[in-house]
Amino acid sequence: MPDTDKITEECHDVNGLDREILRKISEHPCYDKNAQHKFGRIHLAVAPKCNIQCNYCDRKFDCVNESRPGVTSEVLNPQEALEKTRQVLKDHPFIKVVAVAGPGDPLANDETFETLELIKNEFPNVTLCLSTNGLALPEKMDELLRVGVSTLTVTLNAIDPEIQAQIVDHISYKGKSYTGVEAAEILIANQLEGIEKAVEAGMVLKVNTVLIPEINKDHIIEVAKKIREMGVFIMNVMPLICQAKFVDMEPPTNEVRKELQDSCEPYVQQMRHCRQCRSDAYGLIGKDLSQMSEERRNVIKMESIEKKDHSE
Numbered sequence: 001m002p003d004t005d006k007i008t009e010e011c012h013d014v015n016g017l018d019r020e021i022l023r024k025i026s027e028h029p030c031y032d033k034n035a036q037h038k039f040g041r042i043h044l045a046v047a048p049k050c051n052i053q054c055n056y057c058d059r060k061f062d063c064v065n066e067s068r069p070g071v072t073s074e075v076l077n078p079q080e081a082l083e084k085t086r087q088v089l090k091d092h093p094f095i096k097v098v099a100v101a102g103p104g105d106p107l108a109n110d111e112t113f114e115t116l117e118l119i120k121n122e123f124p125n126v127t128l129c130l131s132t133n134g135l136a137l138p139e140k141m142d143e144l145l146r147v148g149v150s151t152l153t154v155t156l157n158a159i160d161p162e163i164q165a166q167i168v169d170h171i172s173y174k175g176k177s178y179t180g181v182e183a184a185e186i187l188i189a190n191q192l193e194g195i196e197k198a199v200e201a202g203m204v205l206k207v208n209t210v211l212i213p214e215i216n217k218d219h220i221i222e223v224a225k226k227i228r229e230m231g232v233f234i235m236n237v238m239p240l241i242c243q244a245k246f247v248d249m250e251p252p253t254n255e256v257r258k259e260l261q262d263s264c265e266p267y268v269q270q271m272r273h274c275r276q277c278r279s280d281a282y283g284l285i286g287k288d289l290s291q292m293s294e295e296r297r298n299v300i301k302m303e304s305i306e307k308k309d310h311s312e
Helices: 004-010 019-026 078-091 110-122 137-147 180-200 220-230 254-264 294-311
Strands: 040-043 052-054 095-100 127-132 149-155 168-173 176-179 204-211 234-239 282-284
Touching: 019 149, 019 204, 040 078, 078 095, 078 110, 095 110, 110 127, 110 137, 127 137, 137 149, 137 180, 149 180, 168 180, 176 180, 180 204, 180 220, 204 220, 204 254, 220 234, 220 254, 234 254
Parallel strands: 040 095, 095 127, 127 149, 149 204, 204 234
Antiparallel strands: 040 282, 052 168, 168 176
């Protein structure tokens, strides 16, 4: 049984969270730094469509040695995702979280909800998780609650439309395309409304913020202050991966990122162990089984089964 008392001592603002939520936090490798060494997650790549285009995002390429958001070796349909989950959970019982994180935006794909409902019905004890840009979050909140999502990540790169307009090329919203500050205003409004609704519904929230030194470095602390007010559990400041329209930019140094995390820490807990995982990653953070050889996966499978048998 996870040490929920330890989680309570270490995390920001856990008062009011029930023991079931604390258990899920303690078994979620992204939400609890100690869980990353014991518990794993599986990302199901069932969501290829996206409703926004960020200037740093490129989903066109895949390489077996490449590890970044938006990359997958294949897109699964819901039934294939269920079958993959069955096999992975059987082989690796340390995996406690089933998530949809792309390769597009999960909320822009009906397959996301069909997949999560199938998982919930067959594996009611796993934690269901989802990552989104938040554009469709307010209108999809009831669906997320229906299928049982309890942990949610929203990518929020700015709360100032002038800054956000430099990061997002365009959005597609209610059948219309928007650009510039107008697009940024719609996106930010929906992100904040969606975060507010999710917190009110009892979800545990993580905010991902991409650190783009030339654009939002000095603004991210304002994002941290805002999400603290809203009850977000943890923040993940992610370094820019220089690609797409931002291919010629300079990524932040580790020192700059750490200084920014230290500045944000008084306002909201910081996730410092992110590895910016693929959309089809599974296993422990930093030890992605999807990128390992079949021989190495079999070794880890046998070790996992032996540990489970010993614990029982």
